[in-house]
Amino acid sequence: MGSEGHQAESSAAEIVFRDVTKRYPGRSAAAVDNLSLRIPAGEICVLVGPSGGGKTTAMKMVNRLIEITEGDILMDGQSVRSLEVIELRRRIGYVIQHVGLFPHMSIADNIATVPRLLGWSKSRIKSRVGELLELVGLDPVHDPGRYPRQLSGGQQQRVGLARAMAADPAVMLMDEPFGALDPITRERLQQEFLRLHAEIRKTVIFVTHDIDEAIKMGDRIAILREGGILAQYDTPDAILANPADEFVARFVGADRSLKRLALRRLSDIELLAVPNGDHSLYPTVAASTTLRDALALMLEEGRRELAVVDDGRVSGLCSVEHLAALLAPEEQQER
Amino acid sequence: MIFTSAASAPPPVIPNYGGPQGGAHGCIAQNGTFCWDWVKGHWGDILQPRLLEHLEMTAIAVGIGFAIAFLAALLAHRKHWFEGPFGAFSAFLYTIPSLALFQLLVPFTGLTMLTIEIGLVGYTLLILFRNILAGLHGVPEDVLEAARGMGLTRRQVLFRVELPLAFPAISAGVRIAVVTTISLATVAAYITPLGLGQPIFNGLQTDFTTEFVATGALAVALALAADTALVALQWAFTPWVRARRAT
Numbered sequence: 001m002g003s004e005g006h007q008a009e010s011s012a013a014e015i016v017f018r019d020v021t022k023r024y025p026g027r028s029a030a031a032v033d034n035l036s037l038r039i040p041a042g043e044i045c046v047l048v049g050p051s052g053g054g055k056t057t058a059m060k061m062v063n064r065l066i067e068i069t070e071g072d073i074l075m076d077g078q079s080v081r082s083l084e085v086i087e088l089r090r091r092i093g094y095v096i097q098h099v100g101l102f103p104h105m106s107i108a109d110n111i112a113t114v115p116r117l118l119g120w121s122k123s124r125i126k127s128r129v130g131e132l133l134e135l136v137g138l139d140p141v142h143d144p145g146r147y148p149r150q151l152s153g154g155q156q157q158r159v160g161l162a163r164a165m166a167a168d169p170a171v172m173l174m175d176e177p178f179g180a181l182d183p184i185t186r187e188r189l190q191q192e193f194l195r196l197h198a199e200i201r202k203t204v205i206f207v208t209h210d211i212d213e214a215i216k217m218g219d220r221i222a223i224l225r226e227g228g229i230l231a232q233y234d235t236p237d238a239i240l241a242n243p244a245d246e247f248v249a250r251f252v253g254a255d256r257s258l259k260r261l262a263l264r265r266l267s268d269i270e271l272l273a274v275p276n277g278d279h280s281l282y283p284t285v286a287a288s289t290t291l292r293d294a295l296a297l298m299l300e301e302g303r304r305e306l307a308v309v310d311d312g313r314v315s316g317l318c319s320v321e322h323l324a325a326l327l328a329p330e331e332q333q334e335r
Numbered sequence: 336m337i338f339t340s341a342a343s344a345p346p347p348v349i350p351n352y353g354g355p356q357g358g359a360h361g362c363i364a365q366n367g368t369f370c371w372d373w374v375k376g377h378w379g380d381i382l383q384p385r386l387l388e389h390l391e392m393t394a395i396a397v398g399i400g401f402a403i404a405f406l407a408a409l410l411a412h413r414k415h416w417f418e419g420p421f422g423a424f425s426a427f428l429y430t431i432p433s434l435a436l437f438q439l440l441v442p443f444t445g446l447t448m449l450t451i452e453i454g455l456v457g458y459t460l461l462i463l464f465r466n467i468l469a470g471l472h473g474v475p476e477d478v479l480e481a482a483r484g485m486g487l488t489r490r491q492v493l494f495r496v497e498l499p500l501a502f503p504a505i506s507a508g509v510r511i512a513v514v515t516t517i518s519l520a521t522v523a524a525y526i527t528p529l530g531l532g533q534p535i536f537n538g539l540q541t542d543f544t545t546e547f548v549a550t551g552a553l554a555v556a557l558a559l560a561a562d563t564a565l566v567a568l569q570w571a572f573t574p575w576v577r578a579r580r581a582t
Contacts, residue, residue: 089486100481104499104575147578
């Protein structure tokens, strides 16, 4: 019903949690306690926190795999409770840690699941599958006919991503999507997902327990503490600069300044002029290097300054004091 | 084989079991362990018809048993309270000795095919119910969660995900049910002269060994053939199980 019409909205949707509470029967403590947050359309919001923080519960209330006890969640102003649950889920991409590919279906059939449910034509499904395989870095010629067990873990999660994006949903829910992968594959998929996201601009709710992943992936981070209470909701930089309380400070770690440095690259900051224009005295570093890696290089080289090379020529100097100054204002505010 | 001359040959043990015309000769007259002549002579009037009856009895029993067990397993899959009672009921049926069960049914359903089928169906239930349910329970939780999360209805989850994935377990159950039913159906001749059990009983009662040896061998061959056919069917329907794993 109305399958072709729904295609028009390839845009992302704003998600608003409005005083959302989840209580399980027979348990006095809430799993999610009065959660309110607004996720702008097209952004990645990471829900992070220790286990028992209710982050997965909060996410699953969006596609109503878990029913809301009190409050409401709005998708572009429309209550998820007012929509038919099957209809709602077909409009939301869903990616889980253990992927959950259908082992008895080929890769192509896995990806085609939701388009088929929506009654797309065969030719349209076929071209969409090819497009998606390419988008997630799989081989559109050899991979469609293979079965999930013939793929590596990383490839399986690529298929999981393609399957979730198949019907061009306005929102994607991702529950520790890279949690089961080895560190190298995880890193690569994180990078590729960010690149992909820059292209498709879906609203993404991303659950992880790993603060480093949250900092890397999130436009915004919501830190939930035990009992499903929102401890802080802000951009990664703002959270690292000004943790709301002791809990957040501990959760983001004592090295939060270093984490902040990792968020920016040398090309993002103002550099110092090279004294006398003579840069031959300094070790060089590429402008695409993060501030954190630049600092590591200084420590390694035993130097206080580096010459930053951008596009084959030295664009300026970066010093330890310079980096410290970038961190300083917020540190002082805190005291 | 000791008696080689016609003069010293004893009279045939079972004169009726001579050639098609009743004239006893050679191995048959001497009641050898296995007489190929007899098999050839009676393929058309004894062995083949009984074989087909046997196949029919088995197919009906497994077919009906499957239908009942399948619905019961679906119900138990949805409503967990149902698993215990139906499991106990089918296990109870399974423990009743077959002859006793047939005999118990005779006062109600007579010396008929119905009596036999009721008994045979009863014996398939435990195996089929357990295997179908095990297949449904064996579907990985993450696969189900993904299916639900993508907006498959309960019915779609059942038909597109759970049943296909349960298929290997279900077909394993059907194989066991078919083989045991083929074996058990020979007892049916005790009630009514149908199936391969009939020549076996005959052979036993008359001491003519060829008849029950040949029929017994046929029953074994039928079981093996049916099992092989089901394996082939399972193979054809589950290409995803054979797919070579990623290295």
